[in-house]
Amino acid sequence: MISRRLAACAALAVLALSPAAFAQAPAGAFASDVSQTVKVKQGALKGTVKDAIAYHLGIPYAAAPVGELRWKPPAAGPRWSGERDASAPGASCQAEEDCLFLNVVRPAGAKAGDKLPVMVWIHGGAYVIGTSMGAFGGDTEGTNFAKRGIVHVSLNYRLGRAGWFAHPALTREGPTGNYGMMDQVAALQWVRDNIAAFGGDPANVTIYGESAGGVSVHYLMLAPQAKGLFAKAIGQSSFARHVPEPLAKAEAKGVQAAKAAGVEGEDAAAAAALRKLPLASLPYTGGFVGRAGPILDGTYITGGIAQGYAAGRQAKVPLMIGGNSNEASLFRPQPALLDSLPETARAAVSSAFDPEGTGDKARIVHALQTAQLITEPDRNLARLHAGAGQPTWLYYFSYVPPSKAAQKPYGAAHTDEIRFVFGAPRAGFAPEDLPLSGAMNELWANFAKTGAPGAAWPKFLPGETSVEFGNDGVQVRREHLKARLDLVEAMQPK
Template sequence: MKTLVSGLILFVFVCGLKAQKPNRTSEIEVPIVKISSGQVRGVIEGDVSVFKGIPYAAPPVGEFRWRPPQAVKTWDEILDANKYGSNCAQGGWGAAAGTLQEGSSEDCLYLNLWLPANAESDAKLPVMVWIHGGGFTGGSGAGQVTSGEAFAKQGVILMTFNYRLGRLGHFAFPALTKEHPDEPKGSYAFMDMIAALKWVKENIAAFGGDPDNVTIFGQSAGGVAVHSLLSIPDARGLFHKAISQSGGGRNGVLTGRPLSEDNVDALYPVSAETIGVNFARKQGIEGTDEAALAKLRALSVEQIVAGGQETDGQGGERINSGPILDGKLVTETAESAYNAGRQAKVPLVIGSCSGEIGGAFVNLSTTKEALFSSFGELKADAKAAYDPSGRKEFAEVQTLFNTDWVWAEPARFTARTFVDSQTPVFVYQFGYVPASMKNWMPYGAGHGAEIGFVFNNLMNRDGSPVAHKDQDLAKTMNAYWVNFAKTGNPNGEGLPVWPLYNYEKEEILDVELDGNPIAKPEPRKARLDVIEKAFKFRERMQNRGGI
């Protein structure tokens, strides 16, 4: 990703002053910006200024483990912001058992910026903040696919950042609940996200950005986080538009677990505190008092991240508690907020891919008949919607069912609640599968397939040149996202029309299997209708205490 510094351009930003004009006689030029914590020096890569590894909060280590993000200590010397900070501590993905993934650390609260190299410090450029996915246990704000050059070249400042993951990002324990009673508890990852957005509000003007035109967008767990931020009161006013890519919208495993046993319910019969206590026991830590908490804080980061599964006390297993409803920071799930119209009223883009994930992701059925039977009284409706001819392979039906249950129908549900609150919403389905990926995605575009297109950063696994057709679609997708960040409407000159979603036509932008973006009435309507009925049936049964 890194390129040689090019051009003889001096671009010095100073907080509150205009940027100096380029001095083309200098040897090597670097941009310097004064922010609230000190001066930072970036690099010029072509016609883009890049700042990497800027701390937005103090390292969350020692006494600050499982505490809200603390203020950064100021510095006197110029900080060279020319390389990514450490990723947040995580295992898996190539890490040996009991170790951290290479390049990850508990000291990880850093952000990165891409902006036009020729921008003035008073340019008031729109800002986009990317929230990475990874199931709240992996991922980072660094990486070639999600670097922001394409956004910067179209007049947008792109920010990526890290947030705490796994048990460091979402964790509860009785002594933690009692400690610092004025502080929010549980979802430290969300606290990090809010701290990063507050950093934008305080500092982005020094880079030429507009703190009053900020768009958050994320995929998978990042898309779930977008829903959460839309419904967390402390996040209000920190962003002005939102995009949720494959983030769902209904209650589920990544949406909010009760903090204590006092608030468990049918969907979450085990509290986050119970899961935390079980984890402590696996580490040989008994009790739930301050002494036990001190021992938890004394554990190595490897023990925290790679500590194995803890039982829920009822024969089940939980790896991490996930987002936590503490009643102070996270006061309700996004679905609850949407149903009551309590979400932030900001323009929204929402959608998913056409064939997100296959296998027994949602349902353990091993045949079509068993899967359709799991719909109960809706069995005939499910069969008619998913396999009317009876000739589809089980694997295809299973993939489509997973996609609709977790992502597509919850996205439609969310869109409808935005229409109800008279808030603009645009819905998409991304279904394009490049020729090089058809063996990997036989039933439609898989989870995350759109990311490289949105960022206009495409690469083939084998290193071969990217097809012109793929490049054209990437330019189109990136332009939609840029336009939305600038105006709240993804449409623009030369782009296929993307209609505003409404009840009358229920039109979406469907990026079809061949890569053509076309506006059409929801093509999955029959499938999504039966999933909606299944959700309503589940809700009725829960209210009766049945499931």
């Protein structure tokens, strides 16, 4: 009973993000009078240099997925003669369909043959909003990673109806539903084929992402189509028990949306009619979360994340995984959940999540939802991956800036770690925040370079060891939060 109620709690959560939170980083932030040209397979790219960092932005890694190419696997990117301007980011996929662009940021002196490590960032946003360079203060372009000798790539992928949509008429054409994931694979193939021109090593690529981007990392770990395209992976707040939507259910939703837009049938004529519609004419039903996302298509996605890892289907590469102490902060808290539980279950939850006996129902539910959605699934995945003999590191981010303590009484919110990982200079850090940000940026860079964050951060096994990034610095923990995670594990639907 309690597991069903907790599952319902997760299903009812509504993510309180606004599109403005993902506004594209301003092009002026990268303006420079110095240019730098790099030749890729499609043609020459003229980027800019600022403070010894080179920016090549708005690179089309695939053809515009519009018209007849809507809801098709990404086609080869355009070629051009002369120099293509690469001084500004391309359009975001939450704004336009012609959006399959990526950005490369690197040390200005890097050259072909240097074989610098490569990091590829996959943004979050519930598969509905987001952009490669604009999450929560901007700076996800990777400038600070480039300062550490990394070639950093950030990419757009199709969102919402454009990226995650199924309909029987489309299923008949071939690979279906997960067009955004197909874009991610295509971007990684572009990196494999072109990153050496920027001084990067195509054999030393780390994929990493947060929230929906973290979920994407795990599905790429499980996808045969992505095999060999990366050598390491990082999942941040990655919902590691995510289960894809069954294809039949996704198709039924697609048929419903098509009929609402005036398109009947399941044949080629219906597919053609759908491609002529404005995407906005295909309505959503329900809340923000669950509008779009991975579909069990049987080709790119063949099962849930935890099930895939348990079966040993994941890429055998080093993995970092973790989440924040109050992931539920961006979800509507449901204190009434406690009152709806049987007395014995309520007592067990209160004992594990409120050992001080405060009776603060909101605090308990925030912690409970966080453990159910992120922290326990992270531990489970770490166990599975490390148990398969793969190097695995687990983290827990609980740092709350002293200046934000009153606003964040229950801990670090979903997405809070992003600006610390990137060391985002435009994110409004106070001086006391900088040491932790510098440490995290360095640890992520170390992992990309060597496959390990550093000796101060032990592997998950033995001892189920993790590190906590908190207000007392970086601390090594063993069996962290064991009592509450064991309880949540027992509550998981079997």
